[in-house]
Amino acid sequence: MQAITIKFKDKLIPVMNFTHKRSxxxxxxxxxxxxxxxxxxxxxxxxxxxxxxxxxxxxFKYNDGTKLYLEVS
Structure with a gap:
């Protein structure tokens, strides 16, 4: 599992990549x-x-436990 952070509009968000694919x-x-x-x-x-x-x-996981799913392909 890769743990990477991305920056979006001055906010750092941790990303857990379970696929291990850079793509x-x-x-x-x-x-x-x-x-x-x-x-x-x-x-x-x-x-x-x-x-x-x-x-x-x-x-996308929120602090209150809710989730937002986004297809990236």
Whole structure:
């Protein structure tokens, strides 16, 4: 398992990559760049505690235990 941090709008977010594939991290980065100007997504991202990548899905985990699933493929 790889533990990496990514920076999005001055916030460091830990990413657990269970697939061990660099391509999934690159896909996640490009998806975050795509959603950079989406105000609703940026508002939700402020409360994220960590991101897990499992297969082609990124799971954004919030502090209160809820999750947001984002397909990165």
């Amino acid at each position: 999934h991290m690159e896909l996640l980065s490009s998806k975050l760049t795509e959603l950079e100007y989406n105000f609703e997504f940026r508002r939700k991202l402020k409360m994220i505690s960590m991101i897990e990548i499992i297969g082609d899905v990124a799971i």
